[in-house]
Amino acid sequence: MQAYRDLEPDELAADPSFQRWKLTADPDASAFWNEWLIHNPDRHELIEKATLLLTAIHQQYAQLARQHPPVSDEEVRHEIGRLRQSLDEPRVKPLRGSGQGNSWFTPLRYGVAASVLLLLGLFGWYRLRPTTTPDPQTVTYTDLIAVAQETNSLIEVENNETKPLTVALPDQSTIVVYPKSRVSYPKAFTGNKREVYLQGQAFFSVTKNPAKPFYVYANSLVTKVLGTSFTVQTYETNRQVKVVVNTGRVSVYAASQKPASNPKDETKLTGVVLTPNQQIVFSPVDSRLVKSVVANPVVLKPAVQQQAFRFQRTPMAEVFATLEQAYGININYDADLMRTCYLTASLSDEPLFQKLDLICRTVNASYEQVNGDIVIHANGCD
The missing domain is CATH 3.55.50.30 (Phage tail protein beta-alpha-beta fold)
Known part of the structure; x- marks a missing residue:
């Protein structure tokens, strides 16, 4: 928590956790930042400035990105420095008749912020830009199913009800599928793997079988277990995936960073290993895995x-x-x-x-x- 105190408003606005809090109301990010404010009551002005900057960029970036060509890294650094200097200037009163209160974010400062919206694309704001061209690192549920169906017939279960639905798998494992979610799996787990595909949110209770690891594919993230219980949730708005461990140990890794295939390694947990009361959030934009403690850890014993x-x-x-x-x-x-x-x-x-x-x-x-x-x-x- 201490590290965020020393950030400038533009640096804080570029933080993925801060963006999830302000733009998507992610519950875990909200819990973290509300707790952070309790421990750092003197940094409300930092939060205020970063919020106003992020909101302005989120509202204006898409339009400006279509109107301006790409720019160099040097131009990005120059404009970020100019914006930071503007944010640090003394507060001024708005023009008479503007209808605004006494705020540091005057039309002049808003103009400075808007002038660098496009330039901030190389600083991380490209994550907020709507686009119709899929990111090569982003894999959807439909993509996964299309590939899997080429070699194996799958059963799909979609939960259109208002309460969770329990699904029994061929190996006696179970999946609790939450509303507006769906899973696909083969009629029988043949070979040396058990593979399931998820869109939405589900809780997995996996029967232990070290000789046949259990894999969950959710967008661009792969979760591998030998026998345990955990939750996987995908976010359609920003393509992120979250894995929360309840019991046992789980390993996760980006599909694009999958370890080299080695039959001897199938019984090992590679990648980032999670234990109970830990979670990970994966962003497909930069293949970033953020490991943390869950918002409300429970007593295991x-x-x-x-x-x-x-x-x-x-x-x-x-x-x-x-x-x-x-x-x-x-x-x-x-x-x-x-x-x-x-x-x-x-x-x-x-x-x-x-x-x-x-x-x-x-x-x-x-x-x-x-x-x-x-x-x-x-x-x-x-």
């Missing part, structure tokens, strides 16, 4: 919750070890720096992040998520 969340002058090493055991999430900290830190508290029903908030306030520390782990920043204890 209920017995720990009943017995081990009561601390009486407990060393922080033991406290963090207890949380790691309960939630299955790595907590990284400087053990030497925190060797004199102790906790006396009774924690029970609080969500994990509230527990961490309380602990960090007690020992004058802070935390952030980094690649699916929790990182503690502390100054030590007297």
